[in-house]
Amino acid sequence: MIKELVVISGKGGTGKTTLMAALSSLATDKIMCDADVDAADLHLIMAPTVCAAHDFQGGRVAIHLPERCSSCGKCRDLCQWNAIREDFSIDAIACEGCGVCAYFCPEKAIDFPIKTCGQWFISDTRFGPMVHAALGVAEENSGKLVTQVRKEARRIAEEKGFSLIITDGPPGVGCPVIASLSGATAVLIVSEPTISGLHDMERVLKLCDHFRIPRMICVNKFDLNAGMTGKIEERAGSMGAAVVGKIPFDADFTKAMVHGLTLFEFNDRSNTAGEVKALFENVMRLLETSGSVKTSII
Amino acid sequence: MIVSIASGKGGTGKTTISTNMALSLKMSLTLIDCDVEEPNAHLFIHPEIDEIRKVSVPVPEVDMERCSLCKKCVEICQFNAITVVKKTVLIFPNLCHGCDGCRIVCPENAIRMGEREIGVMEIGGKDQIRFINGRLNIGEAMAPPLIRSVKRCINNDEALTIIDAPPGTSCPVITAIKETDFVLLVTEPTPFGLHDLTLAVEAIKILDIPCGLVINRADIGDTHVYDYAREEKIPILMEIPFDRKIAESYAIGEPIIDALPEWKEKFIRLYEAMKTIVNERKRKGK
Incomplete structure (x- = not known):
């Protein structure tokens, strides 16, 4: 053993x-x-x-795709980590990798790729x-x-x-x-x-x-x-x-x-x-x- | 001004460094121990604790009467904290990050958020020092939520808040030093000290916070830390030689400034030096 x-x-x-x-x-x-x-x-x-x-x-990270974004603000309402800025760009350090923003975005304007950490x-x-x-x-x-x-x-x-x-x-x-x-x-x-x-x-x-x-x-x-x-x-x-x-x-x-x-x-x-x-x-x-x-x- | 010590x-x-600086300054200030896994600052400050506040994180609770076993919650959870086995939903509270995704996605409204205690916050004071520390419950894995809770006690109007950060360079440290005005890095001039210092400096660069260096046990090891500081243009704000007297007073929880009162002035100057750098940077509009 x-x-x-x-x-x-x-x-x-x-x-x-x-x-x-x-x-x-x-x-x-x-x-x-x-x-x-x-x-x-x-x-x-x-x-x-x-x-x-x-x-x-180790996990995933949310990435904002501005060309698709309608600025509806849903992601900001849902994010528990205050990782989404006023202009909807995402603070990669604050992002917890939960994917809630990407899942619920009505415009599919958030990518959620696996990241190498x-x-x-x-x-x-x-x-x-x-x-x-x-x-x-x-x-x-x-x-x-x-x-x-x-x-x-x-x-x-x-x-x-x-x-x-x-x-x-x-x-x-x-x-x-x-x-x-x-x-x-x-x-x-x-x-x-x-x-x-x-x-x-x-x-x-x-x-x-x-x-x-x-x-x-x-x-x-x-x-x-x-x-x-x-x-x-x-x-x-x-x-x-x-x-x-x-x-x-x-x-x-x-x-x-x-x-x-x-x-x-x-x-x-x-x-x-x-x-x-x-x-x-x-x-x-x-x-x-x-x-x-x-x-x-x- | 918020200063973190990392x-x-x-x-x-x-x-x-954080406790001796807090004890040396003759102004009202807040000292926050964010090393919630192994908090030690209280051992040197001996604060009177007036309040112990429980800190909880959200954790999902499933109403099986309503649950249709659709597994949408399992699908959204990135942390494998929820799973469906046969006809029940299993929750692994230790893995839950509290993102709320499962509750929102549930089409049957079968999930509500309960609470789970992960640690406590101890709030008190000693003379001019307002003292707060976080203490993670044994067996709990996640320090960042507790660190965030402790940091919510920061009063931005206060002249000085000192944050004693945890070691390392990953999430607990980042959570502790984020949104502070200055990071004071404490290192020792050895290969291990230098290697881990370079990692910490890289993390601070990402956060775009000015930093300075304290070299402790400055006369042991080698001189590479000094070369590195020069190359990276990191100011060395204090050097503390290896002194058996300092080591002995530390061992029993006695502040350096009690054992060697001449150090009080040096800690005041250390604070002044950091203040000058922060003010200079503010003036330049950063």
Whole structure:
């Protein structure tokens, strides 16, 4: 059975992608998946060679055809998004793609074509294959694109007989995060010892429980504030989530990123590298057992 | 003036900038936390909340007595939120965008719009700050309707409204920064910071809003962010060095200006710089 580990954080900037890249470099027989399609960064470390690029068609957009328009104003009355201007031209950014204006226009003066709102890629990297994507700027439907890249990663894993998918998830708790969680074997939540890190970890833990996904916690930069790390461990414990790693604050992470390297490629002899290896082992052990467990690891 | 604080990449310091600026200014202002998925501004402002308002979105309800199972509603729905299975109509509220199409198209008048709560709005204040945040219910997918509701509280006559935007570059961010007078982008000088900054700048260009840059942890990473700012002619309005003291005060929810009072003046100057750019642009008739 293929296992999928999804790395999320709630709060942005806690070190998801950096840690995910380091963990991925330790795993064998795996495919990497970047599900943070909104602001994808994993490729900056993995330097993928794109083998196949595909357009992503996420939805439709209304386009005004002035030569047919009788200016009756019906579209403006019906549009819930205030996307139709005084002159009946359509604000593509405000348009939700519901098609109500096009459907009811008596003159058929609104076209409603499918639009390409991003691209997704199958690539090779020095750590094996990777599926990733780039959502067009200011586009919607990132949830659908997340589902697409995960589906593709799973297809390739099945084809190549891999046992593991490691997915870099988006921040937050909304649509793209929900799309990155469904059907995952387990979630690794990367938190940080700040009041925001604690607050956001709690929300994302509740999200995992809502969808009954097993979850574990890693406290990144744990030594920046011992008191807050204690609080995070306490809260994680009270919510039944195992703390599987505590990673020190280390300038090596930023230096490695600047060089486009994983932590281990930059320096694999440090104390931090040892902690990340221990994290990897703990995660893999829990991942092994969580395949058979339907509800959360407690 | 409405200023939004955005970043592309998460965790660069949006909330730090918006809360410290709000606390530094000696004028009445509104601070709106539009990061409804993970709202954090309240952790630094400690506002007194006077009102919690539920925010709902419309969701169709079908009267099966009237329904003729014609499937016109299924046909019009672009979001697969309504379907007919055998002799019943199934609604998937999480997928419904509330476009009203199914209700209008129904020839039997069998659909009416009900309501579904997706989150709350918390309204309060602290000293000179009027504070509002949105908080999306756990398990809800769609942030934009809640962000739109929160933004309806903006009073255009107010001298200053600060919007703390969510990370990313897709619909929640666009909804948050749309129709604001200035976007202050907070970044860090790393490859991830720069990459996500360029995406955010592209989004802002589409919206045609002037922007400026705050470089946080300015002495880590490399110098490419500075090169990019120069090429794109984006003014750098503030630089904050990596300082363990700042990181420590942030960790416990203490504003920078409490830990290092000399920063108060810098946040006031940051506001003045944005005001000058916005006024200049107004004078030029944009």
